[in-house]
Amino acid sequence: MEKALKSHFDGKEDFDVEFRLKHKSGEYKWFHSRGAVKRDRSGKPKRMSGSISDIHAQKLVGGKIERLSQVAQQIPISVIITDEKGNIQFVNQALIKLTGYSQEEVLGKNPRIFKSGESPDTYYQVLWNTISQGKEWRGVFHNKKKNGELYWESVLIFSLKDINENIINFIAIKEDITEKKQMESTLIDHERLIRSVVNNLKDGLVIANLDGNIQLFNHGAEIIFGYKAYEVMNKPVVTLIDEPYKEKHLAGINSFRTTKLLSKQNILLEAQGIKKDGSPVPVELTLTQMEQRGEVLVIGLIRDISERKEAEQRIELAQQQIIATQKLAGIGELAAGVSHEVLNPVNIISVHTQVLQKNTTDDPKIQNFCAKVLHEIDRIV
Template identity: 35%
Template sequence: MAGPHSSSDIDTLRAKFYQLYIAVEQSPAATAITDTEGRIEYVNRRFLEVTGYSREELIGKTPAMIRSGLTPDIVYRDLWQTLRSGQVWRGELQNRKKSGELYWEAETITPVRDDSGQIVRFVAVKEDITERKRQEEELRLLASVFQTGQATLITDPEMRIERVNQAFTDITGYLPEEVIGHTPRLFKSGRHDKAFYAQLWQEVLETGHWQGEIWNRNKYGEIYPLWQSITAVSDEAGKVRHYIAVFHNIAERKRLEEELEQQATRDHLTGAHNRRAFDTAMRKAIRQAERSDNTFSLLLFDIDRFKSVNDQHGHDTGDAILKRLATLVNQTLRSTDLLARWGGEEFAVLLQDTSASGASTFAERLRQQVAETRLHGLAVTISLGIAEYHRGESPDEMLARADGALYRAKRAGRNRVGVADSSP
C-alpha cells in the first residue's frame, strides 16, 4: 500500500492546488494575498487589469501604492483594527490606478490563520464599483436637482402627472395631491391656439424635445409667462415611458427686458424715442416705401431761442419745457407716427403715409398749438422743416433736405414751417 505521502497523493494535491490557483487567477474579482504587514505576495490577473500595474511592480509592495489619498485615514485605522482582531473587514475604498485614474472598490479582507490559530496572511477580494458609485452619485444629483432646482413635473405616456417638486408648487400654487393624476391641461391660460400646441407636440414626438416660452395659469387664476422644456423619456425599445417638463417663471425677466428696451430706445428726459430708434424706424419706412406706392414725410423742429430760455430761467426750466413739448406733440400723433428727440432742443417726427402737403398741414397746426400753449409757464415757439421721401434717396439725404427747410424757416424769422423742394 502507498504511504501517507505517496506520489499519487502529492499529485492529487498538486492537481487540486492547480485547479484552485486557476480559479483564483481567472476570477472576475480582483484578488490579492498579503503577509501580516500588508506586503503583497500574490495578485491575480483581474487585479492587474484593474490597477494597470504588473506583478513585478506589485509583489513585495503594500497596497499603499494604489491609495488615492482621498479615502479618510479613519477608514484605514478601522480596517487594520478589524483585521488584527481576527475579524473580516468589509468596506469601500477610493484608489488610484497606475495611469492616475481614480476608481472605487468594494473590498472584503479576510485574515488567514495557520494550524495554531495565528494570523499569517490576509486575502483581499475586490469588486470595482466605480460605475455603481457613478450611478449612485448621478441619482443623488438628480434627486437634489428635482427637489431644489427648477419646477419639474413628470407624467406617464398618457400625460397624467405622476410627480412634481416643491419648486412646482412654489410657482403654480398647486400641491402635489391637487395635480397628480391630472394632465397639464389644468394649467392652460387660453393665450395659445390649437396650432401652438399641435406644433409643440409634433416637435416633441419627432425630436424628443421642445423648449420655448409659454403662458400658463396658476391655481389663483393668474396668467404668467414661463420658459419651459419638455423631454420624452423612452425605454430601450424606443417606447415613451415618461414626459418631463421643467420650467421657470420669466415674468420678472420679461419686465426687465421691456425696461431695458425702453432704456435702449427712449430718451431718458422726455420719454420720446432716441436717435438710434429713430434711425431704425426711418430705414424701415424707406424699405416699405420702396416696396409700395406709399410715401412718408420727415419733420424736424426745434424751440426758437432755447438758449436764452436756459440762460434766463435755468436748465431745470428748460428740461421741464422739453418734457411738456414732447407730451404735447405725442398727443397729436397717430399710433403709426414716431417722435424722437434728435438732440438738445431739436426733435424729429416720422409721419407715415403722409405727403409733403399733409405734413405741412400737420406742422402748421402743431406750430400754432405750441405758440398758443404756455409750457411750464413760458410762451415759446418752434420752427419746423419738412421733407417728403424721394424714391431712392438715403436717410442722410432726406435728413439734409429737412434740415435745410428748418434752416430756411429760422432765417425767415422763426415760428414758421419750411418745406423742402419737392422735386427729386
C-alpha cells in the first residue's frame, strides 16, 4: 500500500489498491481503496481524497468461485455456465474433450451448437421455460460433436441468483451416457428376442416362484391349457394339474420351499394337466430352477403329448388285432391239418361201406348198418 501511495504521489499511476486490515474482532478483512491527490500550481501534492470500501465478502465469494472453477475443470463430467440469456461463459475440459470443440469456438455461443436436431423444439422450449422460472431441469440430450458423431448425455440444469433473486447464470452438469444407452439398447434388443422366442415356442413355458405361483405363462402354454396368461398370473400352478397328481405336486412344492432345490431337475417326466374346460391333457414336463435378483424360480417346459398318446393307443390296438389275427390263422391251419388227417380215412371208410352195401342187397341188417355208417360220414364231411 505504501508503494502504491508513493507511486501515486510521484504521479506515476492512479491510486487503486486492494489490501487487508486487521478488524476489531482480530480477523483480517479485505478492503478496496481509491484516491486522487490535489496539487498546487507547481505540481506539489496539497491533499488527497478518496474512498475505502469493505470487499471482504466479495473476496470470499471470489475465492470460492475460483476453487469451484478449479474443481469444475478437473471433474470427469461436462460443465457449462451461461449468462442469463443462455450465452456460454465457461466450459470445462471434460466438455472440450467430449465434443471436440475448443474454448474459443464455444465461448459466447448458445449451447444449441451441440444440438443434433433429433429433439423437437418443444422439448427445448419446456426446458427454457422451466429454468427461466428458477427451477431445475433434468433430462437427456442426444447431441452432436464437432465431427458429427452423436452422443447421449444426462443433464441437470439449474440457475444462480444474485442477492435480489435475479437469475445471473445457468449451470449445466452433463454426464456422457452413450455407452450406457448402447448397453440399454442391446439389452432391449435381447429382451425382445427372448420374448419373441418364448412367445413363439410351440411348447408351453411356465415359470413359478418359491410359493408355486405363476410368474410367466407363454403362448404355447395358453394353447395347451386354454387359459390366457392374465387369467393365471400369480395363481397357484396347481391350477393346471389334474387331481391324481396334485398331492405329489404339493409335497414337491413344500420340499422346494424348504430346501430351495428341485428333487427332479432336468429330468423328463410324464404327468397329466387339466385344461380350463376341465378336460385332462397328458403332458411331458422338464423342470429346472434359476435365480433372478435373489428370487428362486422354477421353470417348467411343457409339451402336449395327446397326439403321441393317441398314436400309442392306436399302435397298441393294431398290435392286439394282429395277435388276434395270428391266433385265428393258427386255428385255421390247425383245423386244415386236422381235416386232412381225418377226412382221408373217412373217405376210405365211405368207399368200402358203399361197396359192402352194393354187394349185400339181400341182407337187411348189413344194409341198415351201412346206411347208418354213411349217414355219420356225411355228418363228418
